[in-house]
Amino acid sequence: MTTPSNLQRVLEQGHFAVTAEIGPPKGASGETVRRHAALLRDCTDAQNVTDNQSAVVHMCSLAAAVHVLQAGGEPVFQLTTRDRNRLALQSDLLGAASLGIRNVLCLTGDHQKFGNHPQARGVFDLDSVQLVGLARRLCEGRFLNGDEVKPPPELFVGAVENPFAGPLPLRVLRLGKKIAAGARFIQTQAVYDIELFARFMAAVREQGWDKEVSILAGVVPPKSAGALRYISKVPGMVVPDKLIRRMKGAADQAREGKRFAVELIRHLRTIKGVRGVHIMAIRWEEAVPEIVTEAGLLPRPHADKY
Amino acid sequence: MIVARRKPAPPLLAAATGRRTVLVAGCKGCVAVCGVGGEREVRLLAAQLELAAKRLGQKRTVLRATVARQCDPGFLSSFDSLMEQAEACFSLGCGVGVQYMAERYPAKPVFPAVDTVFAGGSPAAGLWEERCRMCGECVLGETGGICPVSRCAKGLLNGPCGGSVNELCEIGHNQPCAWNLIYERLAGQGRLEGLTVITPPKDWSRAGAGVRSVVREDLMP
Numbered sequence: 001m002t003t004p005s006n007l008q009r010v011l012e013q014g015h016f017a018v019t020a021e022i023g024p025p026k027g028a029s030g031e032t033v034r035r036h037a038a039l040l041r042d043c044t045d046a047q048n049v050t051d052n053q054s055a056v057v058h059m060c061s062l063a064a065a066v067h068v069l070q071a072g073g074e075p076v077f078q079l080t081t082r083d084r085n086r087l088a089l090q091s092d093l094l095g096a097a098s099l100g101i102r103n104v105l106c107l108t109g110d111h112q113k114f115g116n117h118p119q120a121r122g123v124f125d126l127d128s129v130q131l132v133g134l135a136r137r138l139c140e141g142r143f144l145n146g147d148e149v150k151p152p153p154e155l156f157v158g159a160v161e162n163p164f165a166g167p168l169p170l171r172v173l174r175l176g177k178k179i180a181a182g183a184r185f186i187q188t189q190a191v192y193d194i195e196l197f198a199r200f201m202a203a204v205r206e207q208g209w210d211k212e213v214s215i216l217a218g219v220v221p222p223k224s225a226g227a228l229r230y231i232s233k234v235p236g237m238v239v240p241d242k243l244i245r246r247m248k249g250a251a252d253q254a255r256e257g258k259r260f261a262v263e264l265i266r267h268l269r270t271i272k273g274v275r276g277v278h279i280m281a282i283r284w285e286e287a288v289p290e291i292v293t294e295a296g297l298l299p300r301p302h303a304d305k306y
Numbered sequence: 307m308i309v310a311r312r313k314p315a316p317p318l319l320a321a322a323t324g325r326r327t328v329l330v331a332g333c334k335g336c337v338a339v340c341g342v343g344g345e346r347e348v349r350l351l352a353a354q355l356e357l358a359a360k361r362l363g364q365k366r367t368v369l370r371a372t373v374a375r376q377c378d379p380g381f382l383s384s385f386d387s388l389m390e391q392a393e394a395c396f397s398l399g400c401g402v403g404v405q406y407m408a409e410r411y412p413a414k415p416v417f418p419a420v421d422t423v424f425a426g427g428s429p430a431a432g433l434w435e436e437r438c439r440m441c442g443e444c445v446l447g448e449t450g451g452i453c454p455v456s457r458c459a460k461g462l463l464n465g466p467c468g469g470s471v472n473e474l475c476e477i478g479h480n481q482p483c484a485w486n487l488i489y490e491r492l493a494g495q496g497r498l499e500g501l502t503v504i505t506p507p508k509d510w511s512r513a514g515a516g517v518r519s520v521v522r523e524d525l526m527p
Contacts, residue, residue: 082460086507108462108467110469111459111460111467111469111476111477114476114477122460124460124461124462125507125508125510127461127462127463127464128462128464129464129465130463130464130505133504133506134507144507160468161468162468162469165466165467165468165469165471166470166473167486170486170501173465174465176502177464177465177502177504180502181504189468235469235470235471235476236470236471236476
């Protein structure tokens, strides 16, 4: 299914895609989102807005996505099942499409225990595989209950996979389920262990799934050795000690973090089946233009802006 | 069985303040098996309630009785004469027992003395683990007998989330990732192909929110 998504066009025309993440604020102003979107729109093909990331309350991703649109960007609307039941998920998807949002990333979401309201009741009415299926079904013109959607939304539907949470065969199997449910692009968890990631991609290629779905490898540039150590403790993340030592030994750690990101992107481009990168510069959006420039990924392919 | 935890004493003692005669009602069912609601625990709570009154220089009579199952109205009549004397009741039954007591004695307050927590079992002495969420739509046949609804922190039906570390659940408590257990069990049975089947959204209407009932006409009089 073709949608008006710039990201889809870039991928389907065979370009190496670049997306970046924008964290919505913990406040009622869209100013920083618009500023970050303006900063990123010319060096990336689409900009993700996270949905209460780490289960911490932020401005809703739907509103943040609209701020991205207003700043001339192309948002990827992240939607988690942690906070919404099937009614809310479907109405948010319709609302997003009505506002001009063309990409959705379907996630389960971090457990509420890790956030700033650990007493919350997690919803998890659906899981992420079921949400992918629901988004596809809506785009095909049917609600989950079978009723007709008039008009259906046009959304480029994506999902995530963590190649590092193990065991590998189970991860590959789950990726296959997301593809079968209707995911057209996949963002991976941040890659630090390139060997492990290459093994994952080999297993994906063995199934032929690299041809069915566009895989964007996750890149999180570390701002400091301390930040990297923190990242290494996040559930499902694998960070080699060697890299932490390298960051620690650097005179300018932020510079070293960007240098690592550039090297990583260059390496990722050589792995067959990797169709792009998703840069998650957590609270460091300013680093992205330089990383993209130095990685030789500019100019971005031309595509009409909405 | 139903697993419960004793409530801490302070709120129970506060609820008893000023009441001269109270009943501590035990249950010989699940709550006795998990060590929070049987005769021994009735004696303990009764002693706490007596002592608390004595400390305040007040007089209090604490009646005590334990029935086979508080969740079965047929057993509750043995509380009748005691409840006539009591101003209030502290039930050590599970949430069902407390409700049946409250229903039978609507004029008197019935306080739960335990928090009812889950349906589970006891794999080792002193340890109880949840095994069933009573969701009304059992998937254990497809998941190798391991319940993802109760044992996965997110209740996922199509495989693990991205947060498991070393095959442990991301939310801690040293719990294994349920989906890793399922994967290993099914792999051992040569049934991994089952994991490629997408499980559709669950019919949560069968999991309650509202009153569920099970009717067996063959067992009715």
